Amino acid sequence: MNAESLALEMKTKQLGRNIIYLERTGSTNEDAKRIVGEGAPSGTLVVTDCQEMGKGRRGRSWESPAGMNLYFTLMLKPDFVPNKASMLTLVMALSVAKAIEEETGVHPGIKWPNDIVIEGRKVCGILTEMLLEAGRIQAVVIGCGINVAQTAFSAELSEHASSLLLSCKKSVSREQLLARIMEQFEKYYDVFCKTLNLSAMQAEYEGYLVNKNKQVRVLDPVDEYEGRALGINEEGELLVELADGSISKVYAGEVSVRGLYGYV
Numbered sequence: 001m002n003a004e005s006l007a008l009e010m011k012t013k014q015l016g017r018n019i020i021y022l023e024r025t026g027s028t029n030e031d032a033k034r035i036v037g038e039g040a041p042s043g044t045l046v047v048t049d050c051q052e053m054g055k056g057r058r059g060r061s062w063e064s065p066a067g068m069n070l071y072f073t074l075m076l077k078p079d080f081v082p083n084k085a086s087m088l089t090l091v092m093a094l095s096v097a098k099a100i101e102e103e104t105g106v107h108p109g110i111k112w113p114n115d116i117v118i119e120g121r122k123v124c125g126i127l128t129e130m131l132l133e134a135g136r137i138q139a140v141v142i143g144c145g146i147n148v149a150q151t152a153f154s155a156e157l158s159e160h161a162s163s164l165l166l167s168c169k170k171s172v173s174r175e176q177l178l179a180r181i182m183e184q185f186e187k188y189y190d191v192f193c194k195t196l197n198l199s200a201m202q203a204e205y206e207g208y209l210v211n212k213n214k215q216v217r218v219l220d221p222v223d224e225y226e227g228r229a230l231g232i233n234e235e236g237e238l239l240v241e242l243a244d245g246s247i248s249k250v251y252a253g254e255v256s257v258r259g260l261y262g263y264v
């Protein structure tokens with residue numbers, strides 16, 4: 001993988017046309033945040049073969065060995081209010097799911113809001129961060145780590161992690177996969193910027209949602225409860241039906257599905 005091989009596959013109009021390829025780096029999310037102030041255009045993509053300080057959600061790290069996986073961050077400078085930005089994580093999850101399906105023929109799942117899973121094992125994680133300036137969005141960076149060809153994982157991850165090679169029995173080109181993701185994302189992002197909600201992609205997203213119609217436990221910092229996940233609304237919130245028939249809208253917090261997934 002290098003800047004030329006990545007650019008060769010890219011068929012988007014604007015997103016991912018400016019590629020910064022680094023053979024090795026700390027974290028592409030950190031790189032993407034740094035170049036915002038250096039005048040990088042919206043849609044710049046930072047891609048690496050190896051991260052030494054890959055970041056996961058909730059302060060966790062993201063294992064990022066060289067030569068086998070995809071680690072990239074898309075930097076955007078959108079013109080909307082900050083509370084809309086979290087929906088971009090779901091837009092990216094849908095784009096990754098569709099691209100994986102195109103490249104492997106396997107229908108993956110999305111564990112709300114943004115983990116991509118195949119047969120109950122996580123193959124992709126997404127970390128979205130936002131830079132604010134005087135209450136306005138300066139930039140949003142959406143970082144994705146996709147286990148493409150990894151076959152061995154640390155003891156901590158081995159039970160719940162997998163890769164496309166292991167789960168789909170298919171060797172996938174990282175360049176082609178990234179190009180497919182960017183094509184999907186550009187298509188959905190164009191619509192999202194007009195509607196500022198997920199109405200146009202809600203049905204497709206739910207087609208991948210592994211939590212749909214499943215019992216879930218909502219691990220909210222103040223209030224832990226159970227219910228049945230019905231799907232998402234236009235804002236990307238998970239709709240959970242409680243025992244008394246009322247519907248709870250889950251914006252933040254983590255949802256786990258009992259009996260199906262071992263990881264939370």
Ligand code: BTN
Nearest residue numbers: 027029055056057125126143145
């Ligand atoms: C998660 O915890 O599920 C999110 C993982 C996100 C990992 C990706 S790899 C590329 C980008 N750079 C980082 O440091 N993290 C994200």
